[in-house]
Structures are given as C-alpha cells and as structure tokens.
Amino acid sequence: MAAGPVLLFAVVSVAPSALFWAALRLPALCRWLRRRRAAPVPSEPPVEQVAADLRRVRRTLARLPAGTPAARRIGTRQAYDALLVTACRELDVEHRLDGLREGADRDLERLRIEDSLSRKGFVLS
Known part of the structure; x- marks a missing residue:
C-alpha cells in the first residue's frame, strides 16, 4: 500500500484543526509576550x-x-x-x-x- 495517499489524508484532516487551535491561542500568546516585555524598572529612586x-x-x-x-x-x-x-x-x-x-x-x-x-x-x- 502506498504511504503517499495516507500521509496526504492525515495532513488534510489534521491541518484545519491545528490552524484553528493556533488561531484561538494567538491572543493569549500576544498578551503573554506583552507582559514579558514590560517596561524596565528604573534603577534609581524617583x-x-x-x-x-x-x-x-x-x-x-x-x-x-x-x-x-x-x-x-x-x-x-x-x-x-x-x-x-x-x-x-x-x-x-x-x-x-x-x-x-x-x-x-x-x-x-x-x-x-x-x-x-x-x-x-x-x-x-
């Protein structure tokens, strides 16, 4: 049996689910990156x-x-x-x-x- 059609079927059936999952996680990833790049803390007192x-x-x-x-x-x-x-x-x-x-x-x-x-x-x- 040829592996080509089975592999193509797996990609076609899994790719949409993976794309939508990534699209749903993107806002949370952006918020996490913004928090991570927070403003630097001043080294001197005001x-x-x-x-x-x-x-x-x-x-x-x-x-x-x-x-x-x-x-x-x-x-x-x-x-x-x-x-x-x-x-x-x-x-x-x-x-x-x-x-x-x-x-x-x-x-x-x-x-x-x-x-x-x-x-x-x-x-x-």
Missing part, C-alpha cells in the same frame, strides 16, 4: 524621593548638636554626598565629589553642586 531624602539629611546635618561623635557626623555627611551624587546623575549635573577628599575643596564642591541643582529647579530647603 527624583522626588531623592529631593525629600536630601532635604531630610541636610536638616539632620545642620541640626547635629555640638559634641556629636565624629563617626555620626562623618556618616551623615557621606550620606548627604551620596544623595547629592544621585541627584546630579538624575539631573545631568557635573560633579567631582567622587574624586575629592574631605576638606575645603569638597565643601566648596558641595556648595557648587547645591547651587547648580537649585538653578535646575531642585528644591533643597
């Missing part, structure tokens, strides 16, 4: 959150009483600098805080960054 954190840490730094341990004072200042760097990155402001050591140069760079951020509309106080 700029509003950075601004609120900067204001909070700035107030904390300004209100540290005399006699506060140096570790706490330095840690607060480092947290403030890290938030300034994040704000600079989000608003495309040039900064040199990463390359400067503690001292007058770093303090001046902080002031320059604060001025640049406030000129771009970033409220620090």
Whole structure:
C-alpha cells in the first residue's frame, strides 16, 4: 500500500484543526509576550524621593548638636554626598565629589553642586 495517499489524508484532516487551535491561542500568546516585555524598572529612586531624602539629611546635618561623635557626623555627611551624587546623575549635573577628599575643596564642591541643582529647579530647603 502506498504511504503517499495516507500521509496526504492525515495532513488534510489534521491541518484545519491545528490552524484553528493556533488561531484561538494567538491572543493569549500576544498578551503573554506583552507582559514579558514590560517596561524596565528604573534603577534609581524617583527624583522626588531623592529631593525629600536630601532635604531630610541636610536638616539632620545642620541640626547635629555640638559634641556629636565624629563617626555620626562623618556618616551623615557621606550620606548627604551620596544623595547629592544621585541627584546630579538624575539631573545631568557635573560633579567631582567622587574624586575629592574631605576638606575645603569638597565643601566648596558641595556648595557648587547645591547651587547648580537649585538653578535646575531642585528644591533643597
């Protein structure tokens, strides 16, 4: 017996069912692909959150009483600098805080960054 007609009969009888099954599954496949390609999650916090954190840490730094341990004072200042760097990155402001050591140069760079951020509309106080 020839296999040709049997194979042709199998294709002709199975193909319509397979096509309709695939057509019914297509919308679900499209939804799955759209969910899979969801919007990327931002790696940085929103700029509003950075601004609120900067204001909070700035107030904390300004209100540290005399006699506060140096570790706490330095840690607060480092947290403030890290938030300034994040704000600079989000608003495309040039900064040199990463390359400067503690001292007058770093303090001046902080002031320059604060001025640049406030000129771009970033409220620090």
